[in-house]
Amino acid sequence: MTVDLDKYAKPGKGYYIALGLEGSANKLGVGVIKHNLGQLSTTNRAEVLSNIRDTYITPPGEGFLPRDTARHHRNWVVRVIKKALIEAKIKGTDIDCICFTQGPGMGAPLQSVVVAARTLAQLWDLPLVGVNHCVGHIEMGREITGADNPVVLYVSGGNTQVIAYSKQRYRIFGETLDIAIGNCLDRFARTLKIPNEPAPGYNIEQMAKKGKHLVNLPYTVKGMDLSMSGILAHVEGLAKDMFGKQNKKLVDVESGEPITAEDLCFSLQEILFSMLVEITERAIAHVNSNQVLIVGGVGSNERLQEMMKLMIQDRKNGQIYATDERFCIDNGIMIAHAGLLGYRTGQTNELWNTICTQRFRTDEVFVKWRDD
């Protein structure tokens, strides 16, 4: 049975348009999406009218703090909204609803963006729709890749979760017990004083590609969950020994060659991604699926995609789906898309109900637009 997505269609209007605002971490994104009437399908795809993003970059060796990130978002939000409207060539009158990230994420940045959303919604008398950041990633990934019911690995700066859909909820099968993987990679990039431009994770990936020797790091999977803070402490300890005051020379036992920073990046990626692929495989076996979708900033890492592909290929017609950086990295279009799905099944948020929360678990969302 498919869910009727047109119960709230405006008479005489053959489509919907939604504006989406994202600012839960250091990326400010505004996107405009268009759905035609009827079920979304390979022949009736959602149309991306615009997808503008401005990332708050900090100097090498520094992470992004909530207060500074919020200031960045405040400075740019109106201009980015305007840019998105221009590129989408639409007017306020074309818009059906304004969607915003209600959580999870950093408090001040979320709040700085929702203020703009509330103001514009009232100025143009448009309904507001609060969106779960992670559900945004999932729905955009499904729409872009066409994966109908994948197990989702959500890997970003703030989240590490393995998610599978069941009975109108995105259930969390396994997750990090402490820090998120993106956070782990970013903090190691800071230890090595690697630039944050275009993104610390991207730079770690380029160095890892040059790494050869595997350094021994703890492998900490616990049932369906995993823990990364111990691994980070271990690899940071090695880095401090090598590049700190004593600059101790570490040598690879087998080849006798010295251990380089590239080797540390390579080893960190190998151990973290092995753990991620393992808990994903466990969820896939449990729900008997053969589709994997990777979303979140770390999903653009080619080594992670390669390892996930090697795993899923072992299952009968296993299939891996990933999106390019337009979608897998935080963006506004995913919030517009997920929000519009919510709107089309009757969800709108009154002003009193647009308070953003740092904690907003993926399985708290009632997925009204799905019924499989």
Place this chain on the structure above:
Amino acid sequence: MAGVSSQQSVEELPYKLTLKVPFETARQALIASQTLSPDPILKGNELDVTYDAEDTTLLLKFSGISDRVIRVAISNVIDNLKTIVECIDEFDGKKDVLFEEE
């Protein structure tokens, strides 16, 4: 519209300050008030803020246990006001406008 006040009764917060922010229209003042009011005050026992729109003026009444607490609250509200005002300048009355590259 009556502003939202936190559970802490206002008398125990001795430091008071009222901010009057003029807007071009009453609607703008109301929109500003309704945009700021939903977010809860983090430390309810140290600070209370009420938001009201009287004609074209946004009325912000601050009560706090110290002047510092009020100063921090004001700077936060003004940050948000900047966004609100910028939104109003850019979009108020332009729902039917097709924006172009400047």
Place this chain on the structure above:
Amino acid sequence: MSYTTINFPQFPQYTVFVSLFQGVEKDTLNTVKQELIAGNEDYDFCFLNTAHLISLEQLYSSIHRAILNFESGNMRAKTLNTEIIFNLSPVNKIMEALKSFGVDEKTPNLVAVKVFKSEELDSNTIIQVNNNLVNLLKVEECQNLKITDELLYKLVDIAKFKKTYKLNDAKISDIDSQGQLTRLAIADSLLRGL
């Protein structure tokens, strides 16, 4: 002649010779020990005292694992014979394993084990091997008994056995049964040093 030969399904290329000798004289046991240390070719066997052997299953389990390690280059001991002894032991010290399971002048009964390449073996070379042993150990043929679980259970020293495998605190009913002790001994030797 009461020796036994067995093959393991995974290793048809090997045939294992096992023979039990009861009532070996104390000074013969000491000579065997010296000759082993001296590396005398005639004594190229794995010699085990029966005090610490509870069943054929326990013995064959360690021989099987010794061959597995030998084949995959994973042996911890230098020779296959010592590896067999080491795989009986729950303790990760070779010297202690030799002391517990190897030739012990306080235990007059010896089990000799030797792994042969199957193709190098035929029945009369095997008989010859057993005869040499009978001479080496200065025993009569009647002291060379067929190795069986019943016999092993009679010859084993349960107190020493349970001390070596630290089984005195195990909370199990019928702990002293041959089957129970076999299971626990195999599990502990599998986890040696882990």
Place this chain on the structure above:
Amino acid sequence: MTDRLVGQVSGYLPNIPLEVVSQGAEALVFKTKVHPYIEKPYLQNNSEYIIKFRPSKPYRHPKIDASITKNRTIGEVKFMAKLSKLGIKAPSVISADYKNGIIWMECLGSELPNGEVSSLKNWLWYLERNESEERCLADDVKLACNKVGELIGKLHMNDMIHGDLTSSNILLQNGEPMLIDFGLSSYSGLPEDKAVDLYVLERAILSTHSVFSDKYNQWLLEGYEAGHKSSEFGKKGNKKLVETIRKLEDVRLRGRKRSMLG
């Protein structure tokens, strides 16, 4: 995919006929009639044996793969050895090849009238599909669930956590329950970890035996509590029980094991 893996394990186990029993995310389970080193071992079932094989994972770096395969295999053998020493019924270990991720173990359980192995899941399914409601809720079913609860209680009393308690990982042999599949097992005294163990089983029973799951779960908990009260741990047993049951409430409320910052 399975034939690639069967090829891999047959390489390590020449001349051992293998029949695939199940294939999980981490390991393949085979059955064989050939014992690795003796005709008649001291086992309850000395005609059939189980081989659990952890294949290498192509996605893992060879060094990581080797160490995980070895450590997990050792861990499982250790857990099973400890269970047998504590008199908690589980398969006895026959042999192990840690490097290649292979464990030989006793084959427990018997055959149900429909030919399925006598796991708690298959038995309850068999009753639900072929018998009346009275039969499904008869005393022997209640007793079996009580005994399963008691067995898990004994496990937790010794601060051991199964980690993957589902009704297919519990076998019944003439009324006596046994635990199998210790791939995710661990050691912990924390009431939270024990509560999660119970919660996983509760959810499993709920999803696979929804018709009478309330009754089955209730009887399981009864057995679990009885196990603690009568246990040789005395007063300490009861204290541990109360803490675990209280934590179970929290875990149920959270709907998931742990709430996490978003």
